[in-house]
Amino acid sequence: MNYLSQVLFVLTLGIFSYLISQRVKKIANSIKLGRNQWPEGEKAERFREMLLIAFGQKKMFKKWIPGILHFFVYAGFLIINLEVLEFIVDGFAGTHRIFAPLLGGLYPILMNFFEFLAVAVLLACVTFLIRRNILRVERFHLRDMTKWPKLDANLILVIESILMLAILSMNAADQLLQPLNEHYTETGNLFFSSFLMPVFSGMSENSLIILERGAWWFHIIGILGFALYVTYSKHLHIFLAFPNTYYSRFTAKGKIQNMPIVTREVYGMLGVPAPETTGELVDPGRFGAKEVTDLTRKNIMEAFSCTECGRCTSQCPANITGKQLSPRGIMMSVRDRAETLASLPADQREDGKSLLGDYISKEELNACTSCNACVEACPVNINPLEIILEMRRYLAMEESSAPASWNMMFQNIETNFAPWKFPATDRYKWAENVKSE
């Protein structure tokens, strides 16, 4: 019987590992669709940013209620997973609570701490469900939150709640079994789960074993299943927030990426010798971005790091005033498009569609004021603005389909050196007002 459960455990772990690794490959392939360009920055600076923003969740605390609740879920996730280590060792070895005799008096302290976290995670998840569905926080119900993203968010919260209940039930049953069956190692009093003991106290020893084992298996399969589910869901941010913040941009937010290939041409047009450029000039194939393949790998990774919280969209002046643009929608479109393209065979990544037009409209792009509110708001340093501006570059330089008034503005700059239609010779006329005073 014991061997059977060990074999089953190894099999379960094997199957899930395989499935998860397949998904990880798929996501890596989606990200690799992009150009292999990463923002510059010192390693130490990057590491510090990752510690502050991803590990320390600095930007989450701008809204302190969700900030604290999220911190509990996050800390619970990290720390309770230490217990899974014991699950895995027990699963392989056929033992029960193998760390209990090794850790001695520390074990009940740790277990009680894990239980405290489990309760905190449970309360946080329930509060989040209430905020989403009953209080209806606006950013969870905007136009870009269609059926699946809404369901996805609720599923995650429900699964996490059930997993936490499983841990507590398992511990309650375990404590009832300890005086009855010597296989169940003494753990000392576990505070939170002891409240559940009366619920199960009328059960026979056998039923309790079934309950305890059931909860154990449910928890381990639940965690593996959750890990697999995460790869299909917006919840990937739990892993990708780290590389994503590591590769943050450190330049001023107002700075737009330079296009060295254009610099070379402009020098040519002006008949001026170009200063020596550092690094190789890579021909981008086209100017700006029409497809996810025109974006950088960093841009696509950002799309997979997005947890669709909508802080960006709720700060976007265009979205607030009813325009089509939603920075969150931009990130979701990039992700959807990358996943679709990556699932096509590598030699025929063409389905008659493109990111621009089929996923993101001109109207959305044209509504952006480049105010950086979305960039500032993102808790994991995603930059939707960079993608918007790359797509505007495609519209203006490849399609010449910028709005008519922008084309007028371009013309004015070319002929009068000002965006308005004033003769260049009038530029210094304001000085007359100084002299007359």
Place this chain on the structure above:
Amino acid sequence: MSSQLRTMAEATAKGETVDVLFWVGCAGSFDERYKRVTVSFVNILNKLSINYAVLGEEETCTGDPARRAGNEFLFQMQAISNIQVLNGYGVTKIVTACPHCFNTLKNEYPELGGNYEVIHHSTFLQQLINDGKVKLKDGGEFKGKKITYHDSCYLGRANNVYEAPREVLKALDADLVEMKRCKTTGLCCGAGGAQMFKEAENGKKEINLERIEEAIETGAQIVASGCPFCLTMLADGVKNKEKEGEIEVKDIAELIEKGI
């Protein structure tokens, strides 16, 4: 008072050195309303005997709106031509009253060969006040007046300049009140990213109205700004709300000029 206003060309012809170039910007040169801000700032510079010059007719658009509208070629044509002029005069320090020019000159010109110390006029004024060079009248006309400051995106979030303009306003002895959305969460006026040069996309509301409503809520008599586009958008908002008698939109340079 003799005006010290001169162009770089005039200064160079006389063999005079210039400490700081005042980059006026297109709005400061052509827009009727913002020309008044340019003149106010020049009056301050003159009064304080700052050794400065302007480019006059040699100045051209930095290329900011072209780049933000996607026309990288046009941006770089403008940038590289301007850099040739600026480097030709050996300019090292630039002050400007336009956050868009400020951002472009400061962050985007270095890659193209233009390296200058660039400061916005709010920072410039703050430094002068801190150094004791600007002496503001005691109990001036702004004493106790409610002023709210609107953060320009290209000064605030884009370049983390939040305090300098506020320090300048505090020096006026004014009662500085904040809008709900301010500093890092400040709401855009609606004109950034080349929106100034086109109609807004379809929506429920104009962004500048959303913003001016917030300013009106503070009960401020003056909305202070440090950006020509914000100034236009907010002043239009005031007009639209028919509050012209109750609330004024002013650049910080205009306020300081009056306070001296």
